Amino acid sequence: MYTNTSRLQRFAMSATFLLSMSVVAAAQQFKVNSIVIEQPWIRATPAGAKVAGGYMTITNTGSEPDRLIGGALPQAGRFAVHEMKMDGNVMHMHEVQGGLEIKPGQKIEFNPSGYHVMFTQLREPLKQGDTVKGQLRFEKAGSVDIEYRVEGLGAQGPQQHRH
Amino acid sequence: MGKIGQKTVWIAATLLALTLVSAILFDWGYLRGESEVARAAEIGGPFSLVDHHGKSVTDRDYLGKPTLVFFGFTNCPNVCPSTLLEITDQLKELGPDADRLNVLFITVDPERDTPQQLALYLSSFDPRITGLSGTPENILAAEKAYHIYAKKVPLEDGGYTMDHTATVAMMNSKGQYVDAMHFQAPIATTRAKLRRLLGLGNS
Numbered sequence: 001m002y003t004n005t006s007r008l009q010r011f012a013m014s015a016t017f018l019l020s021m022s023v024v025a026a027a028q029q030f031k032v033n034s035i036v037i038e039q040p041w042i043r044a045t046p047a048g049a050k051v052a053g054g055y056m057t058i059t060n061t062g063s064e065p066d067r068l069i070g071g072a073l074p075q076a077g078r079f080a081v082h083e084m085k086m087d088g089n090v091m092h093m094h095e096v097q098g099g100l101e102i103k104p105g106q107k108i109e110f111n112p113s114g115y116h117v118m119f120t121q122l123r124e125p126l127k128q129g130d131t132v133k134g135q136l137r138f139e140k141a142g143s144v145d146i147e148y149r150v151e152g153l154g155a156q157g158p159q160q161h162r163h
Numbered sequence: 164m165g166k167i168g169q170k171t172v173w174i175a176a177t178l179l180a181l182t183l184v185s186a187i188l189f190d191w192g193y194l195r196g197e198s199e200v201a202r203a204a205e206i207g208g209p210f211s212l213v214d215h216h217g218k219s220v221t222d223r224d225y226l227g228k229p230t231l232v233f234f235g236f237t238n239c240p241n242v243c244p245s246t247l248l249e250i251t252d253q254l255k256e257l258g259p260d261a262d263r264l265n266v267l268f269i270t271v272d273p274e275r276d277t278p279q280q281l282a283l284y285l286s287s288f289d290p291r292i293t294g295l296s297g298t299p300e301n302i303l304a305a306e307k308a309y310h311i312y313a314k315k316v317p318l319e320d321g322g323y324t325m326d327h328t329a330t331v332a333m334m335n336s337k338g339q340y341v342d343a344m345h346f347q348a349p350i351a352t353t354r355a356k357l358r359r360l361l362g363l364g365n366s
Contacts, residue, residue, distance in 0.1 A: 046237070046244055048283030050275075053240035078320055084241060089330040089345065090312050091242045095319055112241040113347075120238075120322060153287065154248035 028158075032144035034062025035102070037136065039158045042119075042148040043112070044128040052076065052126055054117035054134070054148060055110040055157075060102040062141075069099035070137040073148075077121025084113060099139065112156055126150045206332055206340035207232075208308030211301050212269065215281040215294035226338050229360045230265040233331040234311045236272035237284040242329045242346055249350070250331070251289040253357055260361055266292045271313035271327045273302045333360050 030037040040056035054073070060066055071079040081096040100115065102108055110116050126132060130150040137143045151159060211221050231250065235243035247268065254261040268285065270276035273296050276284075281294030296302070306313055313327040331344035333356060341360060344353050355365060 043240065043244070046247075046284050046287035048280055048286075049237060049244070051238050051240045080319065082324075086329070086346065089328050089343075090326060091329045091346070092316075092326045093324050094316060097319075112245070116240070118240060120318075120320070154245045154252075156245075 028147070028149070030144055030146045032138065033141040034060055034064070035066060035138055035141040035144070036061055037144065037146055040134070040146050040148045041151050041155070041158045042126055042132065043155055044150050044153045045122065045125045046153065047125060049125065050120060050122050052119045052122055053112060054119060055112065056117075056146075056148075057107060057109050058102055059107040060104055063104050064140060065101055065103050066141055067099035067101050067139040068136060069139050071117060071135055073119050073132065073134045075122060075124050075126065075132065076119035077123070078119070080118045080120070081115065082118040083115050086113070128152050206308075206310050207334055207338055210269075210295075210297075210305040210308060212295040212297035212305060213278050215278045215285060215296075217278045220295065222338060225265045225267065227336050228263055228265050229336050229341075230267060230334045230338070231331050231344070232267045232269065232309055232334060234269045234271050234306065234309065234313065234327055235329075236270050236325050236327070237276050237280055238272065238324065246329065246331065246344075246346060247285075247288045247292065249344075249353070250292065252350075253354060254289045254291055256354065257357065257361070260363060261289075261291060263361055264291070264357075267295055268292055269295045269305055269309075270302065271306065271311070271325050273297055273299055333357075335360070 028039045030040070036059045038057040038059070040054065042052050042054045045052050052073075052075075058068065068081060073079065081100045082093055083096055085092045095118075096115070100108070108115060128150055132148050132150060134146050134148055135143055136146060149158065151157075207222075209222050211219070214220050233246055233250070235246065237243070250266055254264070254266070257264075266289070268281070270281065276294075276296050278294070278296050281296055285292055285294050295305075297305070305311075309332055311328045313325055315323045316326055317323050329346040332340060333342040333344060335341050342356050344356060358365060
């Protein structure tokens with residue numbers, strides 16, 4: 001009897017959770033001219049961490065190439081685009097120089113194992129469940145205000161992709 | 164015979180050649196595997212560092228229990244927090260059995276990762292994880308002992324990030340290398356390896 005109740009409770013809780021997540025996800029699209037940004041998220045940071053990774057999908061719906069050249073987050077001193085690569089067991093990281101090109105019709109997925117936005121000189125920890133405001137700057141499309149969802153410490157993608 | 168005979172000879176010759184090539188490849192792979200085992204036996208060794216409480220420690224302090232050894236740094240956005248979180252989850256799953264395990268997080272960035280910084284950072288993970296820092300020379304010696312590649316990568320703002328080996332070495336209670344936890348390996352694979360390291364059956 002006890003088991004059944006707790007199972008039911010758990011089910012109800014996760015159903016509510018998933019439902020609320022998908023509502024949030026549906027709303028997370030941002031546009032500026034030909035550039036569409038979907039589901040921006042940041043990983044929660046451990047105590048004392050000075051860096052955070054930002055992830056999203058950026059699509060260029062226009063007929064001209066564009067470049068992600070900058071951005072900002074009030075909690076961080078600096079914004080850069082980085083690329084992470086695993087070479088066997090070694091993790092390599094480098095800064096993408098001169099901004100990241102997005103070709104016409106191209107969709108670039110930023111994720112923890114590839115391109116990502118690297119926030120450094122972080123002034124305060126980012127907590128799971130919070131929403132933080134940020135800005136992205138494109139060479140042609142211009143600036144756009146976006147909102148990042150803060151996901152769990154080890155999240156590999158925005159919440160709803162994991163279910 | 165004529166044509167058919169010739170064809171048979173050709174087929175036989177091709178099969179023979181294929182057999183030879185695969186035998187050579189197999190042997191080569193086998194030998195390579197052997198040398199990897201030989202190299203693995205060299206992983207580990209003496210180190211002299213400072214733990215996140217500020218206490219001087221050496222490798223001998225961790226003998227008597229199996230030990231996980233992971234090299235990373237706190238200015239690391241993905242591999243390090245992901246691995247520490249995975250270890251945290253695995254320790255929780257193991258429960259009290261995990262008390263029979265040492266977990267060491269050795270910084271590859273002693274310049275920024277002081278014992279105090281490691282203590283703060285590790286407060287977000289399982290309290291059974293110990294952070295180790297030290298002088299650049301002593302960190303380099305530990306990296307060498309564990310066959311860890313680590314290199315500074317300069318950033319445009321004058322700062323830097325680190326490239327580094329992301330593997331977690333699994334050492335037995337005598338400080339001998341047994342196995343490794345690989346980044347993003349299936350959780351069940353790592354759990355089985357940890358249970359084996361602790362001499363536990365499969366759950």
